[in-house]
Amino acid sequence: MADFEPRIVTFCCNWCSYAGADGAGVARLQMPTNFRIIRTMCSARVDPEHVLRAFSKGADGVMILGCHPADCHYIGGNYRARRRIALLRMVLEQYGFDPRRLKLEWVSASEGEKFQKTICEFVDTIKALGPTPLVKGDE
Amino acid sequence: MSKMGFFSNLFKKKDKKKDAAPAAAPAAAPAAAGASSMGGSIYAETDANQPIPGYVPGLGAPEGGKIKLAIYWAAACGGCDVSVLDSDEKVLNVGAMADIVMWPVAADGKEKDIEEMEDGSITVSLINGAVRNAENEHMVRLLRQKSQLVVAYGSCACFGGTPALANLIPGGSKEVLDYVYNQTPTSKAFCEAYPDKPHVPQTEIDVPEGHLTLPTLYNRVKSLDQVIDVDYYVPGCPPTQETLGQLLDAVVAFVYKGVALPPKGTHIGVTKRTLCEECPRHKENKRLDEIKEPYQVNIDPDKCLMDQGILCLGAATVGGCGAKCTRVGQPCRGCYGPTDKVTEHGASVFTAVASLFPILEEDPTCKEDKIIDIMSSIKDPLGYFYAYTMSKALIARSVKEGGQ
Numbered sequence: 181m182a183d184f185e186p187r188i189v190t191f192c193c194n195w196c197s198y199a200g201a202d203g204a205g206v207a208r209l210q211m212p213t214n215f216r217i218i219r220t221m222c223s224a225r226v227d228p229e230h231v232l233r234a235f236s237k238g239a240d241g242v243m244i245l246g247c248h249p250a251d252c253h254y255i256g257g258n259y260r261a262r263r264r265i266a267l268l269r270m271v272l273e274q275y276g277f278d279p280r281r282l283k284l285e286w287v288s289a290s291e292g293e294k295f296q297k298t299i300c301e302f303v304d305t306i307k308a309l310g311p312t313p314l315v316k317g318d319e
Numbered sequence: 320m321s322k323m324g325f326f327s328n329l330f331k332k333k334d335k336k337k338d339a340a341p342a343a344a345p346a347a348a349p350a351a352a353g354a355s356s357m358g359g360s361i362y363a364e365t366d367a368n369q370p371i372p373g374y375v376p377g378l379g380a381p382e383g384g385k386i387k388l389a390i391y392w393a394a395a396c397g398g399c400d401v402s403v404l405d406s407d408e409k410v411l412n413v414g415a416m417a418d419i420v421m422w423p424v425a426a427d428g429k430e431k432d433i434e435e436m437e438d439g440s441i442t443v444s445l446i447n448g449a450v451r452n453a454e455n456e457h458m459v460r461l462l463r464q465k466s467q468l469v470v471a472y473g474s475c476a477c478f479g480g481t482p483a484l485a486n487l488i489p490g491g492s493k494e495v496l497d498y499v500y501n502q503t504p505t506s507k508a509f510c511e512a513y514p515d516k517p518h519v520p521q522t523e524i525d526v527p528e529g530h531l532t533l534p535t536l537y538n539r540v541k542s543l544d545q546v547i548d549v550d551y552y553v554p555g556c557p558p559t560q561e562t563l564g565q566l567l568d569a570v571v572a573f574v575y576k577g578v579a580l581p582p583k584g585t586h587i588g589v590t591k592r593t594l595c596e597e598c599p600r601h602k603e604n605k606r607l608d609e610i611k612e613p614y615q616v617n618i619d620p621d622k623c624l625m626d627q628g629i630l631c632l633g634a635a636t637v638g639g640c641g642a643k644c645t646r647v648g649q650p651c652r653g654c655y656g657p658t659d660k661v662t663e664h665g666a667s668v669f670t671a672v673a674s675l676f677p678i679l680e681e682d683p684t685c686k687e688d689k690i691i692d693i694m695s696s697i698k699d700p701l702g703y704f705y706a707y708t709m710s711k712a713l714i715a716r717s718v719k720e721g722g723q
Binding site (some may be wrong): 211227228229232233235249250256259260262264266267268269274275276277278284309310312313314315 | 663683684685695697704714720
């Protein structure tokens with residue numbers, strides 16, 4: 181599986197993680213290019229349906245990045261998000277997915293390096309897990 | 320035509336020419352009704368206790384002769400058929416208005432009779448149940464070919480229903496058959512008594528009397544519209560009598576008065592909003608500390624079930640049933656499916672449920688493991704939140720890591 185290049189969907193909250201990603205870019209930190217960023221206003225804006233849709237369309241991994249706890253622009257959005265994501269991980273596990281395919285991480289606006297580190301680690305995790313187990317057209 | 324035409328007609332074969340009105344109108348109907356269509360429901364705010372307008376008992380046959388009606392079950396429990404019979408004296412009206420050409424649970428009419436009919440000669444087919452094997456698929460395709468209108472009747476036909484939970488069995492149909500015919504205690508006893516006989520039913524076998532076949536069981540249970548084109552949806556497990564009344568009323572108005580049918584794809588008997596809107600219980604929007612089963616709680620008859628710690632799917636399930644379950648202290652299980660704005664019913668439910676868990680004082684400092692511990696108080700979230708809509712889920716089948 182050496183030549184497997186995972187496709188990863190990354191949801192970044194507008195106030196912290198997206199700025200963090202910007203910071204990583206400005207600082208020219210090197211990282212794999214397997215991820216696509218979708219900017220949302222808050223990590224709590226990420227509906228579980230968005231994540232399930234990403235997986236159903238063949239994403240190998242989904243990452244949700246938000247403000248650190250107690251740091252949410254909307255006071256408590258990330259607390260809601262982490263509960264939802266915890267439940268979603270349980271659901272994915274019941275489907276048979278490895279729950280590591282869904283990652284929730286806190287990246288603040290000043291943490292370009294953490295953004296880079298998180299991406300690198302997640303890409304490694306997904307490379308180790310292999311392509312999505314979803315099989316198309318299995319009737 | 321006598322009032323008691325129903326029973327005499329159940330078993331009587333008639334070769335009546337197709338009447339012109341129903342044949343012509345369905346094609347025109349969706350366009351004519353387009354003005355009122357917003358992809359939503361007809362009868363938006365119906366009071367369940369009001370008599371159905373225009374629904375007069377003993378109508379007799381419409382001008383131009385009776386319409387033809389078929390009722391079929393695919394992968395279903397039979398509850399939907401019983402719900403049709405449950406419509407009391409209204410069922411006589413059905414008999415007065417329509418020739419029932421097929422209804423396996425209550426009337427005669429075989430596959431070959433349907434095959435001999437001309438295409439489009441059945442006015443309405445009510446099909447309940449999901450599509451789970453080759454026979455289901457063959458019959459629904461046949462009925463689609465012979466019918467002008469097909470109604471997905473009941474939650475299984477609309478969303479896959481309870482049978483679709485079988486989609487979560489990793490081994491698919493093979494594992495299902497193996498469990499049923501080899502693993503259950505009664506099957507085990509049979510296997511031990513007849514070790515040299517085949518235990519799992521064969522789809523084809525040659526016996527001295529000839530070649531025998533059985534339908535193939537599919538790996539994935541499908542909703543009706545994943546197999547054939549569906550005109551209307553009637554959700555519910557089973558659909559309520561009021562909903563059936565609304566469906567019949569629409570058909571009656573169409574057959575007798577030429578009133579245009581609702582636009583294609585309409586979910587009949589649902590409201591635009593969620594069940595909470597019509598649930599009489601008082602909601603305080605309390606936070607959930609712990610999930611409880613209904614039997615563990617001395618249920619307060621006036622308070623919201625969710626406030627009492629019982630997982631109720633009403634917050635994300637479309638209304639229209641009249642909150643029959645929550646009125647008697649049972650939580651909503653979601654049989655009416657999502658509202659028309661939502662595709663993923665289960666995700667919609669657990670978004671709502673997860674938000675009801677309170678934010679803790681330790682929240683800013685605790686790790687995600689702690690949150691998983693808290694959320695683990697919900698047992699079997701996938702099975703609970705997708706109990707009726709698995710076929711329609713974005714990921715409608717269990718998966719296996721490392722299977723590629």
